Every structure is written in C-alpha cells, then in structure tokens.
Amino acid sequence: MGSFFAGVKAGTLAGTGYVGGLAAFNVILLYALKPDVLAVISQSYPSLCTATASSNSTAIGVEDCFSSVVAVYVPFVAFLQFFVALAVAGVFGSLYEHFPGNGPIPKGLTMGVVVGISLLAVNLAGIDFDFAARIAVTTFFAFWTFVYGAAMGRLYRRYTRLVQFVSRDGRALRVLVDNRDYTGKSRTFALRSVHEVKAKTDEGSSFKEWSVSGGVSVEDPRSYETTMEVEGDGVLIGQAVAKT
Numbered sequence: 001m002g003s004f005f006a007g008v009k010a011g012t013l014a015g016t017g018y019v020g021g022l023a024a025f026n027v028i029l030l031y032a033l034k035p036d037v038l039a040v041i042s043q044s045y046p047s048l049c050t051a052t053a054s055s056n057s058t059a060i061g062v063e064d065c066f067s068s069v070v071a072v073y074v075p076f077v078a079f080l081q082f083f084v085a086l087a088v089a090g091v092f093g094s095l096y097e098h099f100p101g102n103g104p105i106p107k108g109l110t111m112g113v114v115v116g117i118s119l120l121a122v123n124l125a126g127i128d129f130d131f132a133a134r135i136a137v138t139t140f141f142a143f144w145t146f147v148y149g150a151a152m153g154r155l156y157r158r159y160t161r162l163v164q165f166v167s168r169d170g171r172a173l174r175v176l177v178d179n180r181d182y183t184g185k186s187r188t189f190a191l192r193s194v195h196e197v198k199a200k201t202d203e204g205s206s207f208k209e210w211s212v213s214g215g216v217s218v219e220d221p222r223s224y225e226t227t228m229e230v231e232g233d234g235v236l237i238g239q240a241v242a243k244t
Contacts, residue, residue, distance in 0.1 A: 003160050003190040007093015008086065010155035015085040018115075018148040023078040025140050026127050027070055033133060034066070040129045041065050074127070081124050085148075088115045093156065096188055104153035112149020116141070160188040161230050163216055166237040172205040173240040177228070189230045197236065199224040205240040212236055 030037055041049050042062045049065035092099060092111040101107035119125050119141075126137035165175040165182040175183045176198040189195065197218065199207045207224035215232020228236060 002093050002096030002188055003193070004090050004094045006156055006159040006188075006190045007089045007091070007096070009159050010093070010152055011086045011089020014148055014151040014155055015082050015089060017151065018085060018144065019078040019081040021144050021147075022081060022126060022141065023074050025144070026074055026077075026137070029133060029136055030066070030070060030074075030127065033130070036130055036132075037069075038062050038066060041069070069127075077124060077127075080122075081119060084118050084122070084124065085115050088118060089152065092152065096156065096160075104157035105150050106153070108151070108153020108156065109146060109149040111152055112145050115148070116145040156188075159191055161191055161215060162186055162188055162233045163228075163230060164235045166235060168237065168239045169205075172202055172242075173207065173238050174200040175236065175238045176200055191230065191232075193230050195228050195230070197226060197228045199238045199240070201240050204243055206243050208239045208241045210236060210238055 045065065049060060049062045088111065092107075092114075096107065099107040100110050116125075125141045128134045128137055164186040165177065165184065167173045167175055167183045170183055173183075174181050177187070178195050179198075181200075197210070199210075201207055201224075210218045210221045210226070212218060212221075212234060214234025215230065216234030216236050217229050217231065218226050218236070219229075220226045
C-alpha cells in the first residue's frame with residue numbers, strides 16, 4: 001500500500017537537496033572550465049553569441065551568454081529535475097512495498113536508480129559540453145543520485161510507520177484495511193493517519209475482538225468494522241470464534 005503523501009513529503013526534502021547539489025556542481029564546473037565553455041558557446045551559437053558584439057549586430061557577447069547559462073539555464077534544468085524526482089517519489093510512496101530491497105534504504109536506493117535513469121532518458125543529468133565535463137558530470141551524478149536514494153529511504157521511514165496485520169485463524173477471519181486484504185502482511189502507513197479496518201469472517205465464525213500492540217490503536221475493539229490510528233510501529237490482531 002505505502003503512502004503517496006509520505007513519498008511526496010520525503011521527495012520534497014530529499015529532492016530539494018538533490019537538485020540543489022546537482023545545480024551547484026554544474027555551476028562550479030562551468031566556472032572551472034570557463035575558457036572551454038566560452039569556446040563551445042561561441043562555436044555552437046555564432047549568430048547569438050560572439051566574442052565581440054557590435055552595435056549593429058543582434059548577437060550578444062559570449063560573456064553575457066555564459067552568464068545566461070549560469071543564471072537561467074541551470075535553474076531551469078534544476079526545476080525540471082525536481083519535477084521528475086518528485087513524480088517518482090510519489091510513485092515510490094504509493095508502491096513502497098513493491099520496490100526491490102529489504103528495508104527503507106535499499107528500497108530508496110532502487111528509487112534513486114529510477115530517478116537517475118529517468119533524468120538520463122530526458123537528457124537532464126547535467127551540462128555536457130566536452131569530454132572532461134562529461135566524465136565529471138557522470139561521476140558526480142552517479143554518486144549524488146545514490147546519496148539521494150539513501151536519503152529518500154531514511155526520510156520515507158521517518159514519515160511512516162510499519163503495521164503488521166494478524167488473524168488468529170486466517171481461514172476464519174480476514175483483515176481488511178481500506179477494503180484491501182492485508183491478512184498476514186506488513187504495510188507502511190503515514191504517521192498519525194487513520195484507516196478503516198474490517199474483519200471478514202467465514203460462515204462458521206463470528207468476530208470476537210481486535211487486539212493491538214505498539215503504536216496502533218482502534219476506536220472500538222469489539223466492533224468488526226472500526227477505524228485504526230497509526231502513531232507508531234505496531235500490530236493489529238483480529239480474532240474470531242466459532243458459531244455455536
């Protein structure tokens with residue numbers, strides 16, 4: 001099940017640091033290799049950027065073009081990167097249990113790989129203007145994406161809690177949460193969230209009670225249909241008795 005909103009919340013914080021780090025690295029790289037950047041700009045856009053702009057020309061100086069790359073293009077790329085990362089974060093939250101990995105950090109690393117591949121697919125990994133820049137951008141991008149994935153896993157775990165659903169007799173009683181059968185399963189839920197729980201019994205049994213432990217509570221332990229509040233990791237147990 002997971003939590004879409006917890007994924008978005010974690011993605012907002014981790015994503016801000018992620019794209020901020022990528023943007024800062026690209027700006028540093030542009031200034032570190034500024035002579036090469038100026039040469040690439042003047043060669044690639046001779047009608048727009050010239051080394052010496054005249055009063056009769058619509059072209060601007062190559063230094064002004066460089067400033068535009070730093071002040072406009074880099075922030076625009078960062079905005080697009082953040083949008084992609086946030087969209088994947090929402091998917092990660094919704095499908096958390098289905099992501100490969102045992103635990104939040106391995107799952108978060110998998111999510112980071114998905115974001116990295118997505119950015120590469122739409123050519124948003126970073127500014128690539130020569131071989132040296134390509135090596136630098138690729139190396140930092142891979143490293144920073146794994147850091148981002150680990151941060152996503154930790155933050156998602158911070159905003160969610162793990163609840164296990166148990167039936168004393170799985171054949172007699174099934175535990176439904178928000179109309180989904182989670183009997184014998186563990187699922188993450190947003191911290192301080194409320195959910196509908198229902199006990200579904202077979203014809204030969206009747207509901208007896210709910211019992212809880214940890215940070216889980218139910219509104220009415222004696223009602224087969226009630227609400228569950230998640231304040232921490234915990235266990236919800238449903239119990240049935242045979243009809244007489």
